[in-house]
Amino acid sequence: MPQGTHKSRSDDILHEIAQYQQIIDSLRAEIHEYKKTLGSISPQITQYQQVIASVKAEIAQYQSKITDITSQNTQYQQIIDSLRVEIYEYQSKPDTVISEQAQHENMDLPGDEIEYNNDSPQTLSHEDTQDEQTLQSLSLHIAKLKRNLESII
Incomplete structure (x- = not known):
């Protein structure tokens, strides 16, 4: 192998190494630049993670509130339904009282009827007043x- 070729080959290797x-x-x-950039954004990443955790906690609170509200709505609906039944009972009560009064008047003697009719307006008036107050x-x-x-x- 000629020495020039060996030197040329050696120079090529040195050039390649360089x-x-x-x-x-x-x-x-x-x-180094990536590490520096990563180091500078690392606090931001931590901050974003904290914000995400805070938002998740807030969402959990709202979900809990929704559950509570749903439960309250169910309770209110039950109360409303119960009151509707009660109102219906109170509304039908005057009809029952009038019906009972008519039956009672048909059974009583004339003297008793007069006495009953004299007492009836006060009793009915008082019951009507109570019913009206209850309904109101x-x-x-x-x-x-x-x-x-x-x-x-």
Whole structure:
């Protein structure tokens, strides 16, 4: 092998090594830049993770509130249904009282009828007043429950 060829080959290898060294140095510099960039955004990443955790906790609270509201809505609906039944019973009560009064009047003697009729307006008036007060109270209570329900929804 001629010496010039050997030297040429040696120079080629040295040149190749120098190129590889430049590539390695360039890659090291690039890695250093990535590490520096990562170091600068690391606090932001931590901050974003905290914000995400906070938002998740807030969502869990709202989900809990929705569950509570749903439960309350069910309770309110049951109360409303119960009050509707009660109101129906109170509304049908005057019809029952009138029917009972008519039956009683048909059975009594004329003297008793006069006595009963004299007492009847006071008794009926008092019962009507109680019924009206009860209905009014229930109506107010239902209106309040409806407002509460609407404010929740």
